[in-house]
Amino acid sequence: MKVLPFKIPKPKDDVLIFQEDIEDLFYSQLHQHEEIQLTTIVEGNGTLIVGNTINRFEKGDVIVIGSHIPHVFKSDYNPTKKSVMLSLFFTQQSFGDAFFELNELRELKPFFKKSNHGFKILGPTKNIQNLFLELKIAKKLDRFILLLSIMRIVSKKRSKRLSSFIYDKTYNHGDGKRLQNIYDYTMTHFKEDIDLEKISRITNMTKSAFCKYFKKRTNKTYFEFLNELRIAHACKLLNEDVDMSISEIAFASGYGNLANFNRQFKAKKKITPTAFRKLL
16 A cells, blocks of 8 residues: 555545445544545544644544645544544546536535645534434435535535645655654654754755755654644643543653753643643
8 A cells, every 4th residue: 555645445436436444543644535535433532643743633523635735644542442534535537527516515615625734623513424424324315415415514514724735746656755764753752852963864864955855845844744743643642531641741742851841842832731631
């Protein structure tokens, strides 16, 4: 299975693909595909990287990932529960080049515009999840009708943009493998001290070449990316482990001292870790 690009398995002649993933852990390799991905998380949680941003995914989330946006779902391991995700895959041309240009479908235009960056629905999603569950037993025509219904609801919901810039290219296998190695190493070792010497060795680049490479492909520096991953992990601990002190969470998230953790957390979240915990 190639890292990038990734081909969505589909039956012959199907233009709309429904997929149910029931796994100990979701597919955790960075990948991209031509199809737009419309997904709901039925069970599980973890880290979601979309383009150049790091987010959390939780049970009940409804997420849209646009065409060719690199992404990875990295589940938090839970020995007692499977991770479950329901997804629809399709392109803007799946039903004909001009189908979504029909005047009758003009209210779906916000869906495609927002999908260029990827987005997550804010607020209640129960009605969308119910429609996804219907997909499991629906026939092909009914799935198409359900897709339009889901897109209509999603287009009108408040949402959060995921990637901060638009991806308009397909990475070759070599380039994708290099990015995958960077992400894998970072997600595995973010709690440790990582310097440019270590991370540039992963890519067989000089430090200067690595910095230019990463910035060009993600529109941010490597250390901005690393800091976002550490802050996302800290938020998880603040939310789930009430017995851990702020200092313990700082060190468990890769920060060598509490002052730096507080400064970086407030810069990213506009609130201190202590105040963030009180809001939960």
